Amino acid sequence: xxxxxxxxxxxxxxxxxxxxxxxxxxxxxxxxxxxxxxxxxxxxxxxxxxxxxxxxxxxxxxxxxxxxxxxxxxxxxxxxxxxxxxxxxxxxxxxxxxxxxxxxxxxxxxxxxxxxxxxxxxxxxxxxxxxxxxxxxxxxxx
Numbered sequence: 001x002x003x004x005x006x007x008x009x010x011x012x013x014x015x016x017x018x019x020x021x022x023x024x025x026x027x028x029x030x031x032x033x034x035x036x037x038x039x040x041x042x043x044x045x046x047x048x049x050x051x052x053x054x055x056x057x058x059x060x061x062x063x064x065x066x067x068x069x070x071x072x073x074x075x076x077x078x079x080x081x082x083x084x085x086x087x088x089x090x091x092x093x094x095x096x097x098x099x100x101x102x103x104x105x106x107x108x109x110x111x112x113x114x115x116x117x118x119x120x121x122x123x124x125x126x127x128x129x130x131x132x133x134x135x136x137x138x139x140x141x142x
């Protein structure tokens with residue numbers, strides 16, 4: 001039962017995040033300026049376009065579907081190597097994102113006073129850590 005609850009929570013989280021990236025890819029402006037790391041002078045570190053946003057959106061949606069399969073909410077045959085290492089890979093991705101790259105992103109970033117930096121500290125990095133830990137819990141429960 002706990003596996004199903006965690007699986008559904010993660011699935012809906014990944015769907016929501018995927019939808020936001022699709023919205024941004026299609027040119028949506030809400031939240032877009034606060035979602036990209038910036039230098040201390042508020043210059044964007046990157047400027048993601050449609051393709052980059054859609055790649056991230058599809059990846060997040062794929063993670064969500066994989067979670068449903070591994071939580072046995074959705075039945076689908078996947079290769080054994082994917083079933084064995086998939087959850088650990090997703091968990092690692094999100095925990096490393098929470099830790100960050102030590103300059104613009106993550107708990108240990110140096111540039112913290114930009115709009116992105118403050119939101120990353122309050123919301124984005126903690127969300128990534130929680131996702132990583134929940135996925136780890138699913139992996140352990142398997």
